[in-house]
Amino acid sequence: MSTPFKCAVKDCENHSHQGKFVGLLCSPCHAFVAGDGGLYSQAYRNSRSMIDLAVAMEREAIGQKLDDIEVVAKRLALDLECVLLNPSKWHNEAHESLQQYRNLMDTWYPQEHVSPLGMD
Numbered sequence: 001m002s003t004p005f006k007c008a009v010k011d012c013e014n015h016s017h018q019g020k021f022v023g024l025l026c027s028p029c030h031a032f033v034a035g036d037g038g039l040y041s042q043a044y045r046n047s048r049s050m051i052d053l054a055v056a057m058e059r060e061a062i063g064q065k066l067d068d069i070e071v072v073a074k075r076l077a078l079d080l081e082c083v084l085l086n087p088s089k090w091h092n093e094a095h096e097s098l099q100q101y102r103n104l105m106d107t108w109y110p111q112e113h114v115s116p117l118g119m120d
């Protein structure tokens with residue numbers, strides 16, 4: 001029988017003689033690293049703060065997007081109302097608002113230009 005060893009994950013206190021191991025990792029840590037559960041492992045606890053940070057950053061980005069689209073949507077609605085009342089007077093402002101929306105979409109969802117003929 002081989003000499004017992006500690007799970008390779010930092011701060012994990014599981015040792016090879018205590019339960020199932022996969023290579024250098026205890027079974028729970030291995031399951032987490034392999035993407036197959038392991039939510040009670042030290043590997044999961046070690047990564048938890050990074051996961052929380054990533055989720056917080058994603059929420060912040062979504063909140064900013066909602067703020068940006070709200071500004072553009074309000075302006076588009078106002079310009080539409082104005083254009084419907086007086087097309088010649090508000091035509092240019094409406095085009096500016098539409099371009100503002102297009103610019104925002106280009107920023108959020110950049111796409112390579114593809115010509116209609118399949119070549120540039």
Ligand SMILES: [Zn+2]
Pocket residue numbers: 007008009012013014025026027028029030041042043
């Ligand atoms: Zn472990």
